[in-house]
Amino acid sequence: xxxxxxxxxxxxxxxxxxxxxxxxxxxxxxxxxxxxxxxxxxxxxxxxxxxxxxxxxxxxxxxxxxxxxxxxxxxxxxxxxxxxxxxxxxxxxxxxxxxxxxxxxxxxxxxxxxxxxxxxxxxxxxxxxxxxxxxxxxxxxxxxxxxxxxxxxxxxxxxxxxxxxxxxxxxxxxxxxxxxxxxxxxxxxx
Numbered sequence: 448x449x450x451x452x453x454x455x456x457x458x459x460x461x462x463x464x465x466x467x468x469x470x471x472x473x474x475x476x477x478x479x480x481x482x483x484x485x486x487x488x489x490x491x492x493x494x495x496x497x498x499x500x501x502x503x504x505x506x507x508x509x510x511x512x513x514x515x516x517x518x519x520x521x522x523x524x525x526x527x528x529x530x531x532x533x534x535x536x537x538x539x540x541x542x543x544x545x546x547x548x549x550x551x552x553x554x555x556x557x558x559x560x561x562x563x564x565x566x567x568x569x570x571x572x573x574x575x576x577x578x579x580x581x582x583x584x585x586x587x588x589x590x591x592x593x594x595x596x597x598x599x600x601x602x603x604x605x606x607x608x609x610x611x612x613x614x615x616x617x618x619x620x621x622x623x624x625x626x627x628x629x630x631x632x633x634x635x636x637x
Contacts, residue, residue, distance in 0.1 A: 457509050459506070459509070461488040461489070461521065462520050463485050463486075463489075463490060463491070463521070464521055464524065464525075464526050464540070465501075465506055465526050466481065466482040466485040467479065467480065467481045467482070467485070468526045469500075469526065469528070471498060471501060472500070473500060478538065478574070479576055484497075504528070505528075506520065507527025507528055507537075508526075508527060511527065511529070513559075514555070515551065517551055518555075523552060524540035524542070524543040524546050525540065525546055525547060526538045530570075533569040533570065534569060534570040535570070535571045536573075537556070537573050537574070539575045541575060544575050544576075547573055556571060556573075556582045557582070559571055559582075563583070563584070563601075570599070570601045577591075577593065578590065578591060578592065579592075579593050579599055581599055581601060581610075581611035583609050583610070583611075588610060590613060593613060596615055596617070597613050597614065597615055597616065598614055598616050599611050599612070599614075600614050
């Protein structure tokens, strides 16, 4: 894997795509809508008093040196967020719903999905509005929508192939997935 040479020096700069693509319950802000507190190309007007989810958010472009410069959210219209070290969700701007299909982004997603086989990443989910797409090395699994009480679980079938399924968050079988057999993501809402 090639690390971006400038990853350590990256900053938000004029990018504020997270202020559009992510839902923030504390602000009653749905996903894919600009936050009322954002000043485009400048940042957050309430930065010092921003809610905890905003303060805790770590943009994958800023924190993951594997992502190249082409993953700058304001340029690609996608925001990468890690649920944990092994689950990546890529929030895609609905105004550019196919941005993820263009190279080099799609090639990156497929390469990262292959790392599932090596145990590095366990799940890559695209969030485009209410639609979710699980990315695998050889195919993608699309879900038209995910309810608030559902999550996507990546599973290995008996024949060794990977697939994804929806499960209720309170489904007891999800426990086995969180114990290393696969990973469930709770970044289920954009």
